Structures are given as C-alpha cells and as structure tokens.
Amino acid sequence: MEWDNGTIQTQGSPPTTCIYREDFKRLLLPPVYSVVLVAGLPLNLCVIAQICTSRRALTRTAVYTLNLALADLLYACSLPLLIYNYAQGDHWPFGDLACRLVRFLFYANLHGSILFLTCISFQRYLGICHPLAPWHKRGGRRAAWLVCGAVWLVVTAQCLPTAIFAATGIQRNRTVCYDLSPPALAARYMPYGMALTVIGFLLPFAALLACYCCLARRLCRQDGPAGPVAQERRGKAARMAVVVAAAFAISFLPFHITKTAYLAVRSTSGVSCPVLETFAAAYKGTRPFASANSVLDPILFYFTLHKFRRRPHELMQKLTAKWQRQGG
Numbered sequence: 001m002e003w004d005n006g007t008i009q010t011q012g013s014p015p016t017t018c019i020y021r022e023d024f025k026r027l028l029l030p031p032v033y034s035v036v037l038v039a040g041l042p043l044n045l046c047v048i049a050q051i052c053t054s055r056r057a058l059t060r061t062a063v064y065t066l067n068l069a070l071a072d073l074l075y076a077c078s079l080p081l082l083i084y085n086y087a088q089g090d091h092w093p094f095g096d097l098a099c100r101l102v103r104f105l106f107y108a109n110l111h112g113s114i115l116f117l118t119c120i121s122f123q124r125y126l127g128i129c130h131p132l133a134p135w136h137k138r139g140g141r142r143a144a145w146l147v148c149g150a151v152w153l154v155v156t157a158q159c160l161p162t163a164i165f166a167a168t169g170i171q172r173n174r175t176v177c178y179d180l181s182p183p184a185l186a187a188r189y190m191p192y193g194m195a196l197t198v199i200g201f202l203l204p205f206a207a208l209l210a211c212y213c214c215l216a217r218r219l220c221r222q223d224g225p226a227g228p229v230a231q232e233r234r235g236k237a238a239r240m241a242v243v244v245a246a247a248f249a250i251s252f253l254p255f256h257i258t259k260t261a262y263l264a265v266r267s268t269s270g271v272s273c274p275v276l277e278t279f280a281a282a283y284k285g286t287r288p289f290a291s292a293n294s295v296l297d298p299i300l301f302y303f304t305l306h307k308f309r310r311r312p313h314e315l316m317q318k319l320t321a322k323w324q325r326q327g328g
Contacts, residue, residue: 021277022090025284029086032288036295037079043298044073061123063144065301067151068116072294075109078102079291085177092177096168099177103166106291107159111200113293114252115151117244118204118211124240125211129218158200165189180263190267194260201256205248212241243300251293258283 047069051062081102085092092099123144165181165188181189262283265271 022281022284024281025086026089028285028288030083033079033083033086033291036288036291037076037083040072040076040294040298043295044069044076047298047301048073058141060141060144061120063141063148064116064119064123067148068113068120068297068301071109071112071116072297075105075291075294078105089174090171090176091174092168093175094177099168100163100166102177103179104159104163107162107196108155109294110252110255110290111158111196112151112155113247113297114201114204115155116148117247118208119147119151120240121208121211121244125215128215158196161192162196165192186266190263193263197256197260201252205252208244208248212245215241247293247296247300251290251296254286255283255290258286 048066051058051066051069054062078101081094081098085094165185166178167182168175168177169182170176180186180193258279262279265279266276
C-alpha cells in the first residue's frame with residue numbers, strides 16, 4: 001500500500017528512503033476491515049432488498065439511498081483482499097490489476113458516498129424550503145435516476161486516475177500494492193490528489209452546508225405550516241441533517257484532513273523521516289474511519305427514513321415465504 005517503506009532519496013527532494021515502523025497497520029486494519037465486511041455486506045444488502053421490494057413507493061430520496069448502498073456494497077466486496085494484504089504485513093499476491101481495482105473501488109465509494117449524501121441533503125432541502133416549486137415537483141423518480149447516472153459518471157471520471165497511479169511494486173523483497181502512487185510518481189500525484197480533495201470533498205461539503213444552513217433557518221421559523229404532517233416532515237429533515245453531519249464528521253473530514261497534510265508534507269523538500277512517518281501514520285490511521293462509512297450509512301438511514309424503520313421483519317417474511325414456495 002505505502003510507497004514510503006523504502007525508496008531513494010535525492011538531493012533537495014523529500015526524503016523517500018524512510019523505513020516506517022507500521023506494525024500498527026497489521027493490528028488495526030485487518031480487524032476494522034473485517035468488521036466493515038461482516039457488518040456492511042448484510043446491512044447494505046438489506047437496504048437494497050428493502051428498497052427494491054417496495055419499488056411502488058420509491059421516492060427520490062430512496063433512489064439516492066439505493067445508489068449509496070450499491071456503492072457501499074461494491075466496496076465491501078473488495079475488502080477480503082485488503083484484509084489478507086494487511087494481515088500478511090503488506091504482502092500483495094493478487095496482481096497489478098486487482099491492486100488498481102481495489103484502490104479505485106475505495107475512492108469511488110468514498111466520493112460516490114459524498115455525492116449521494118449531498119443529493120439526499122439537497123432533496124431534503126427542496127422538500128422543506130421549496131415544496132411547491134414546479135421545477136421541484138417535475139421529474140420525480142426519473143429525474144433522480146438521471147442524477148444518479150450523472151453522479152456515477154462524475155465519480156468514475158474523478159477516481160479513474162487512482163487506478164492509473166496505483167500499482168504494485170517490490171519493497172523489502174515482497175510485492176506491495178501502493179495506495180496513492182509509487183515513489184517515482186509522488187510529485188505527479190500531488191496536484192491530482194489535491195484536486196480530488198477540492199472537487200470530490202470540499203465543494204460537495206460546501207454545498208451540503210449551504211443546504212442545511214437554509215434548512216435550519218426554515219425549520220426555526222414559526223410561520224411555517226402547522227399540523228402533525230408538517231411536524232413529521234420537519235422532524236425527518238432535522239434527523240437527516242444530524243445524520244449527514246455525523247457521516248461527514250466521522251468518516252470524511254478526518255480522512256481528508258490527514259490525507260491533504262500528508263500529501264503536502266511528502267512533497268516538501270527537507271522534511272525529515274520522523275516527520276514524514278508521523279503524517280503517514282495519521283493518514284493511514286484515518287482510513288478505517290472512511291471505510292466505516294459503508295456501515296454507518298445503512299445504520300444511520302435506518303433510523304432516519306420511516307420506510308426503513310417500519311416493520312423490517314416484513315421483508316424477511318416475504319423472502320422466507322418465497323423460499324418456501326420455491327422449495328415446495
């Protein structure tokens with residue numbers, strides 16, 4: 001995963017022969033990724049199954065949630081390779097193509113989740129602040145599916161360079177799968193990594209904050225519609241705001257802060273190996289938080305969407321009845 005386990009240092013360039021003590025990765029990452037796999041796979045499958053079995057009542061928010069669960073599911077399917085890799089002390093025996101695919105899936109899930117959460121937030125903002133606007137009421141589910149298609153295209157275009165920069169290499173007589181880039185491409189990766197942070201995180205985060213600032217102002221006003229239905233909509237919007245803020249605070253913000261700092265430090269001349277090691281450890285230590293998003297999404301949305309809270313055992317009853325009919 002890490003190019004900085006041992007490379008060449010040149011005059012006036014950042015030190016790249018640093019030998020990092022990264023035993024914490026073997027202790028931290030395999031257990032965390034195992035939990036994400038064991039919990040995230042069935043949870044996201046349940047979300048997908050429940051949404052698909054209730055397609056007649058499919059809302060725009062449910063369409064975005066379905067695509068969010070698909071992104072999380074794809075990432076969870078790639079975790080067994082990473083679990084083996086880190087359990088073996090950064091040994092990657094699965095080949096260069098699998099290395100590039102795994103790195104691409106991580107960043108595609110990360111930035112896809114950010115954009116789908118932003119779409120959900122914007123949809124909630126429209127429903128509360130502009131419920132009667134004709135441009136909001138037109139389109140319906142078809143418009144939501146078109147937006148999701150556009151999001152997948154944008155995410156693929158954003159994250160495709162990660163599959164180009166990622167590669168396998170030899171470190172300490174073993175094959176490793178570089179995470180960001182091989183050492184020879186560190187300087188070239190820097191502008192792309194910074195651009196990905198700005199376009200893939202900061203801009204959606206700013207849009208999300210703007211939506212929720214307007215939404216909070218509207219919810220605090222006393223001249224809005226009254227009644228139990230209006231109160232339920234306001235409560236749902238408030239819960240969604242808290243959920244998305246929690247997802248960004250726990251999963252996305254620490255990872256992007258440490259990743260940006262690490263990219264800046266490793267591209268700066270004259271930085272000592274202990275400083276580089278500290279920033280590298282901070283960045284790699286926040287990767288589990290980003291991965292945990294695949295578990296947080298279905299859990300948090302289960303408590304915020306009424307559809308997910310309402311009699312979840314009905315889905316199991318339907319599936320059991322279907323299996324019984326097939327078996328009979």
